Amino acid sequence: MSDQLKPCPFCGGKATISVKGLDERSAYAEVVTISCEKSCAQVTRRDDDNPKSSYALSGTGMKAGIAIWNTRPSHASIIAQCAAIARDGCLVPPDGGEPTQAEYEMCQEIAQAIEALTPT
Numbered sequence: 001m002s003d004q005l006k007p008c009p010f011c012g013g014k015a016t017i018s019v020k021g022l023d024e025r026s027a028y029a030e031v032v033t034i035s036c037e038k039s040c041a042q043v044t045r046r047d048d049d050n051p052k053s054s055y056a057l058s059g060t061g062m063k064a065g066i067a068i069w070n071t072r073p074s075h076a077s078i079i080a081q082c083a084a085i086a087r088d089g090c091l092v093p094p095d096g097g098e099p100t101q102a103e104y105e106m107c108q109e110i111a112q113a114i115e116a117l118t119p120t
């Protein structure tokens, strides 16, 4: 099952899956936890309840957990998005006018500081 998993989005490490079965009070659902082997990221999902029976919908937690894990953005792409917001998003002053040169330069400096956080 773990061969379906992409590596950790933060460190590139191997991902592992653990499954815990719950009892009748939780409709026998399984709780699926996907973790980086170095413990820097984790996703946990539980099987959905089945409205038509007292048993949970088997496999839905696993499917959702793998989907979420495999679509996590990388650390580098999150930083790039934050820098873009700083560069462009803060250039709209509250009064709706044009930013001053000082405001423009401040936004560029913030974006560069954020980009400096990109992992190498």
Ligand SMILES: [Zn+2]
Pocket (backbone or CB within 6 Å): 008, 009, 010, 011, 012, 013, 036, 037, 038, 039, 040, 041
């Ligand atoms: Zn990791």
